Amino acid sequence: MSSQPPEPPPPNPTTAHGSDRKLRADARRNRERVLRTAQQLFATEGLGVSLDEIARRAGVGPGTVHRHFPAKEALYLAVATDQIRQLVAEAEALAASSDPAALFTLLSAMMASGAENVAVKSALVAAEFDLRTAAPDVAADLTRHVADLLDRAHAAGTVRSDLTVEEVMALVAGAFAAIRHIGAETSRDRSAHIAQLILDGLRPHPR
Template identity: 80%
Template sequence: MASRSPKPPAAPGSDRELRADARRNREQVLRTAQRLFAAEGLGVSLDEIARRAGVGPGTVHRHFPSKEALYLAVSIDQLKQLAAEGEALAATGDPAALFTLLSRMMSSGAENAAVKSALLAAEFDVRTAAPDVAADLTSRVADLLGRAHAVGVVRPDLTADEVMALVAGAFAAIRHANAESSPERSARIARLILDGLRPRTTS
């Protein structure tokens, strides 16, 4: 069978190069927005996000016509990152990788609690807006949970739906404790919740 010849590099100014450039700009805006929202709150303007991302204001407004659209995109991007992390953890073969992923999910939720609250206030549901992405993350959690069950590092009666519900509950607990801005306090709350997933020991 003849080997496939590699794609030639995109010519300067070609549609393919422009599409790649637009994707890079969008990703840079998302990363910058995520960082600024977590560090400085939701009052950061789209123009300031553009300046910090090193792109023109028109680029940001073209991709994200409103703050709500940017909030939603940031949240969906986080789910994609977490799903990718789950896939990478599965490849390590670590039976306790479930706890690593859940810790990261809770940390991500704490860091971006303001964005999630804004979406709730605007009646945006990430699971409805990006069902495939949400389902992919749930699938990664279910896979890691199955591996954890196989070696007995989690409660045998624990289900993937319960795990996802507990992660959502962790966000609420962290907000209730006003711990969003304290990595130490939010991490402690996460540890307390994760400890409840481990097998019960008999004395």
């Protein structure tokens, strides 16, 4: 009589799925930690910081960073896209409020975010990356929220009546260029002053 080794018990679906979810959650947390750390380091120390140094500061292994971002350009793009997602979340919160000046709050946040990460945006331009094509859904969401808040501001009379959303987005991009032109990337006061000059130009002129 031949004896065969017992078959291994089938995997417990609940345990397996739970482990998968935990791994996915851990991977997401690690990725977010890397993105936040990279954003801060790029803003304060420049783009020369290495992927290994970002991993060390984020408290993860170098393999984790290289697995998610095999090239520096991939990390630049992810940081810029993540910033837009944060701005979309802020726009959604503002849309849920009744503040007629919410447009100016959002534009201030957009300009501050861009000022802190103008180097990343410049690197993407140099690498011929365009966020509008690389992350079209996220970019479109932000533009849509700006348009909605602009409509609210028009109705409340808190913004020039002849202002279009295309002009608003162009002025925000222009603010980034102006901030970089005078080397104000590392000065929140100077970059905020430029942003305020632009925002003041969007308000109705007194008659």
